[in-house]
Amino acid sequence: MISPISCVMSESLAPTASPTAAIEVLSAEKTYPDGTHALQPVDLRIEEGEFVTLLGPSGCGKSTLLKMVAGLLAPSNGQLLLWRKPVSLLEASAQKLAFVFQSPTLMPWASVEANVRLPLDLAGVPRPEAEARVADALKLVGLDGFKASLPHALSGGMQMRVSIARSLVIEPHLLLMDEPFGALDEITRHKLDAELLGLWAAKKLTVVFVTHSIHEAVFLSTRVVMMAARPGRVVEQFEIDEPYPRSAEFMVTPQFSRYAKRLQDSLLRASHVDTDTGTTRA
Amino acid sequence: MSAPILPLIRQPRVQRVLYPALVAVVLLGAWQALVVGMELPPYLVPSPWLMLKTLISDWAVLGSALLVTLEITLLAFVVATVAGVLISFLFVQSKLIETALFPYAVLLQVTPIVAVAPLIIIWVKNPTAAMVICASLVALFPIISNTTLGLRSIDPDLQSYFRMNRATRWQMLVRLRIPSALPYFFGGLRISSGLSLIGAVVAEFVAGTGGTGAGLAYQILQAGFRLNIPRMFAALLLISLTGVALFAAMAWLTRRALGSWHASESSHE
Numbered sequence: 001m002i003s004p005i006s007c008v009m010s011e012s013l014a015p016t017a018s019p020t021a022a023i024e025v026l027s028a029e030k031t032y033p034d035g036t037h038a039l040q041p042v043d044l045r046i047e048e049g050e051f052v053t054l055l056g057p058s059g060c061g062k063s064t065l066l067k068m069v070a071g072l073l074a075p076s077n078g079q080l081l082l083w084r085k086p087v088s089l090l091e092a093s094a095q096k097l098a099f100v101f102q103s104p105t106l107m108p109w110a111s112v113e114a115n116v117r118l119p120l121d122l123a124g125v126p127r128p129e130a131e132a133r134v135a136d137a138l139k140l141v142g143l144d145g146f147k148a149s150l151p152h153a154l155s156g157g158m159q160m161r162v163s164i165a166r167s168l169v170i171e172p173h174l175l176l177m178d179e180p181f182g183a184l185d186e187i188t189r190h191k192l193d194a195e196l197l198g199l200w201a202a203k204k205l206t207v208v209f210v211t212h213s214i215h216e217a218v219f220l221s222t223r224v225v226m227m228a229a230r231p232g233r234v235v236e237q238f239e240i241d242e243p244y245p246r247s248a249e250f251m252v253t254p255q256f257s258r259y260a261k262r263l264q265d266s267l268l269r270a271s272h273v274d275t276d277t278g279t280t281r282a
Numbered sequence: 283m284s285a286p287i288l289p290l291i292r293q294p295r296v297q298r299v300l301y302p303a304l305v306a307v308v309l310l311g312a313w314q315a316l317v318v319g320m321e322l323p324p325y326l327v328p329s330p331w332l333m334l335k336t337l338i339s340d341w342a343v344l345g346s347a348l349l350v351t352l353e354i355t356l357l358a359f360v361v362a363t364v365a366g367v368l369i370s371f372l373f374v375q376s377k378l379i380e381t382a383l384f385p386y387a388v389l390l391q392v393t394p395i396v397a398v399a400p401l402i403i404i405w406v407k408n409p410t411a412a413m414v415i416c417a418s419l420v421a422l423f424p425i426i427s428n429t430t431l432g433l434r435s436i437d438p439d440l441q442s443y444f445r446m447n448r449a450t451r452w453q454m455l456v457r458l459r460i461p462s463a464l465p466y467f468f469g470g471l472r473i474s475s476g477l478s479l480i481g482a483v484v485a486e487f488v489a490g491t492g493g494t495g496a497g498l499a500y501q502i503l504q505a506g507f508r509l510n511i512p513r514m515f516a517a518l519l520l521i522s523l524t525g526v527a528l529f530a531a532m533a534w535l536t537r538r539a540l541g542s543w544h545a546s547e548s549s550h551e
Contacts, residue, residue: 045321070443105439109461109540118457122447 021084022048022174022206023069028078030064030232038064038080041078044225044234048173051200051207053221055214055263061232062210063178070099070176082174097174098167102182104159106151106166112138112234113147116166139167154266159237164192168199174179175207176258182211189250193220201244214267218259219251228262228270235270238262328512333519336512344501344535348520351482351497354410355524358417359478362524363471365418366425373426374433376458379412395481397486409489416488424473432466433459468536475528478526483521 008052023046026027036172039061046052055064067073068080071087076236080087082097098119106115106134116137138144150161169176181189192218200207211217217224240259242250250256290296310330317329323334331401337344369387399416406412436458444454445535486499496504498517505514 070446072446099443101443103439105437105443107440107458107461109464119447121457122444122449122453152446210396 005020016124022046022047022050023102023208024081024084025065025069026079026081028068028075028080029064029066030061030073031076031108039068040231040233040252042234046206046208048206049204050222051197051209051222053209053217053224054227055213055217055224055267056227056232056235057212057213057229057267059232060227061181061227061229062227065227066176066178066208066210070104071098072099082093096170096172097176098165098170098172098176100167100177100180101212102179104151104156104163106159106162108151111147112143112162115151115162116169118166119170133169135167136201141165146231155188156184158183160192164199168203173206175205177207177209179210179212181216182213189216194248197237197244197246212256214260214263215251217248217263220258226266226270228267236266238266325509325511328515332512333515337516337519340513340516344498344516344520347496347498347501347517351486351499351521352524354413354417354482354485354497355479355528357410357414358481359475359528361418362421362474362478363412363425366422366470366474367429367467367473369422369426370429372432373430380430387423387426390419395420395484396488399485403485403489411491412481413485417478418486420481420484420499421474421477424440424469424477425467428466428470428473429463430464435466439470465540468532468539472529472532472536474530476525479521479525479528 023044025042025044027041027043028039029037029041031037038127042065044065054065056062064073065197068075069082069087072109074088107118107131110118113134117130120133125133135144138147141164143158143161143165146154146162151162154162163180181192184192196207197220199205207220209217209220218240221240224240226232226236226238227233228235238259242259243254291300314329314331317327329335369383395416398419398516402415403409403412406415440458441454446459449457479480483499486497487503490500490503498521501517502514505511505517
C-alpha cells in the first residue's frame with residue numbers, strides 16, 4: 001500500500017507526457033558561488049491537484065527547491081517548468097502561483113485589508129473589484145471582522161491567516177508554502193493545517209508544502225517527498241493513500257502511525273548513508 | 283486601581299509633565315534662595331526672578347532676536363531635510379554611488395562647522411543665506427544616514443514577495459521602501475531639529491551680524507561684552523526653550539505620522 005517511488009521514475013517520463021503536470025523539475029540543482037552544494041540534481045513531477053510535502057531536516061535544500069519553483073532562485077543547472085513553460089518565462093497575468101513565507105511577511109504599516117489587497121494593487125486591478133475579492137479572501141480565512149486592524153494587533157496565527165488570504169486573493173492554481181506554520185504553537189498549527197486542507201479541496205489547488213514535521217506531512221499530503229542534507233537531495237517519495245477530508249482523528253489511527261514510522265525510518269536511513277560515506281558532520 | 287482621589291496623577295501623560303515640572307520648581311527655588319541668601323551680584327549670577335523680569339523688560343530686543351534665530355533654524359532644518367532625503371535616494375540607487383560619495387558625507391559631518399563658517403560667510407553675500415547654509419551642514423548628516431539606512435532596511439521576504447508579483451521599481455519605492463524608511467527618517471528628523479538650532483547659534487556667533495538681523499546668539503555676545511548677565515541668561519533661556527519646543531514638535535509629528543504600527547512608537551505606552 002505504501003510504496004516508496006523511486007524519484008528516477010519521473011525522469012523517464014517526457015515533460016509533455018501529461019497535460020495536467022503543474023510542476024516539472026528537470027535535473028535542477030543548486031550550487032552556491034562559495035561551492036556549497038545546496039541541492040543535487042532533482043527530478044520531480046507534480047500533478048495538478050496534488051498536495052505534495054517536501055520533508056527533511058534543516059539544510060536538505062527543501063526551501064531551495066521551493067524557491068526555485070517560485071522563480072525566486074535560479075537553478076545552477078537543469079530546468080523547472082510550470083505548466084510546461086520555463087519558470088522565468090511565465091507572464092505576470094498567467095502566473096497563478098502564490099508563495100507563503102515562513103513568517104507572515106506583512107507590511108506592518110498597512111491594515112489587514114491593504115495587506116491582502118497588495119498583489120491586486122501591484123497588478124493594477126480596479127479598486128472596487130479588488131475590494132470585493134479581498135472581502136471574499138478574508139471570509140475564507142475567517143478574518144472578515146479584522147479588515148481595519150494592523151498586523152501587530154493580531155496573534156501569530158491570525159497574521160498567518162492574513163498571509164494566506166493574500167495568497168488566495170489572486171486565485172492561484174499553485175500554492176507554495178515554506179514552513180508556513182513552523183513558528184506557531186501546536187494547537188494553532190493543527191487548526192491551520194486543517195483549514196488549509198479545506199481550502200485546498202474547495203479551491204482545487206495544487207500545493208507544495210515545506211515542513212520538517214513528519215506528522216504535519218502525513219496529515220496533509222497526498223505525497224511526501226523525503227529529502228536529506230549534506231548534500232541536499234531527494235531520497236524517497238511516499239504516497240499517503242488515505243481519503244480526504246482528514247480530521248484530527250486521523251492522527252490517532254494506526255495507519256497514521258505506520259506512515260509516520262515509515263517516514264521516520266526513511267529519514268534515519270538517509271542519515272546512515274551519510275555516516276557511512278563520512279559526509280555527515282555532527 | 284483607579285482611586286477616585288488623585289486619578290490624574292496615576293496617568294503616565296500627567297506624570298511625564300508633572301515630575302519634570304517638580305524638579306524645575308525645586309531647582310529654581312534653590313537657585314533663587316542661593317542667590318538671595320549669598321547675596322551674589324547680578325553680574326555674576328542673576329536670580330531666576332531677575333532673569334524673568336529681564337526677559338519681559340527686554341522683550342522688544344529678545345523677541346525679535348528669537349524670530350531671527352527661529353527663521354535661520356527652521357530654514358536650515360527644511361534645507362537639510364530636503365537635501366538629505368534627496369541624497370539618500372541617490373545613495374540607494376546603487377551601491378557604487380553610495381560607496382563613492384558616503385565618505386564625503388562623513389567628511390562634512392566631522393569637519394567642525396566653526397572652522398568652515400567664516401569661509402561660507404565670506405563667500406555668501408547674504409548673511410541670512412550664509413547662516414542657513416552653515417546650520418544646514420550641521421543638520422544634514424543624521425538625515426542622510428538615517429534615511430539611507432531606512433531605505434535599505436526592507437524585510438527581505440517582503441522584497442521577494444514584491445519581486446514575485448512583478449512590482450515595478452516605482453511600486454517598490456512607494457509601497458515598500460518609503461514606508462519602511464519612515465521610522466528611521468523621523469528618528470533622523472528628531473536629531474536634526476536640535477542640530478539645526480545648534481548650527482544656527484554657531485553660525486550667528488561666527489557671523490556676528492548686528493543691527494536688525496541680530497539673532498539670540500548675537501544678543502548673548504553683546505550682553506557678555508556689556509556684562510548684562512541677566513539678559514544673557516534670558517537669551518540662553520529662550521534658546522533652550524526653542525530647542526525643547528522643536529524636539530516636542532518632532533516627537534508629536536512622529537506620533538502623528540507613524541501612528542501605532544511601528545514598534546518604537548507602540549512599545550512606549
